Amino acid sequence: MPLTDKQLEEFKSKLxxxxxxxxxxxxxxxxxxxxDESRSLENHMGDAATAEYEHEKELTLKESDEELLDEINQALQRIENGTYGKCVDTGEEISYERLKAVPYAKRTIDAQRKYxxxxxLPDERVEAKREDPSDTIEQIQEEQDAAGR
Structure with missing residues (x-):
């Protein structure tokens, strides 16, 4: 069942x-x-790792917020275009309950799972060839012997 004008307005306000x-x-x-950057100049060297960790954490959170903001803006654009509440992949209507939980949802639950x-992607580390540490040690020794050590 398509969303009513009142529901669309509620979702727009929420977004x-x-x-x-x-x-x-x-x-x-x-x-x-x-x-934090201005304080880091005054920090003891022992605090540098903590400051770096906090900086990386903030950058990750900022990136996550940027992605969320993009999703919100896309949802607002779909409201303007009249396509809000319809799956971008299948054209099916997204359930009201899903939109209440995730107002920026652009896919039905099934379509999202498929997406x-x-x-x-498969974990490349699992598929990567594992090197035998003894091979690595032999290679280092050969390189050192070739270098005349």
Whole structure:
């Protein structure tokens, strides 16, 4: 059953509120990173690893928020285009319950599962050839012998 105008307006308001929250969080994070960078000049060397970890964590969170913001903006655009609530892959209607849980959802649950299965790449580390450590040691010794050591 298609969404009513009232439901669309509710989702639009919810998405706009989510967008404000993400932007506010991002602004706060930027201010925090700036403060941390100025403090890092005064930090003891022992604190450098902690500061680096915190910086990397903030960058990861910022990247995650940027992806969320993109999803929210796409959903708002779908509302404007009249395609909100329809699966981008199948054209089927996305359930109201799913949209309540994830207002920026662009796929039905089944279509999302299929999409996620395609997206997951095999772990290359598992498939990679495992080298025998003794081979590596022999190679190092050969290289050292060739270098005249």
């Amino acid at each position: 706009e509120e989510m967008k404000k929250d993400v932007l506010k969080r991002d602004k706060h994070r930027d201010e925090s990173v700036d403060e 996620d299965k395609k997206k997951v």
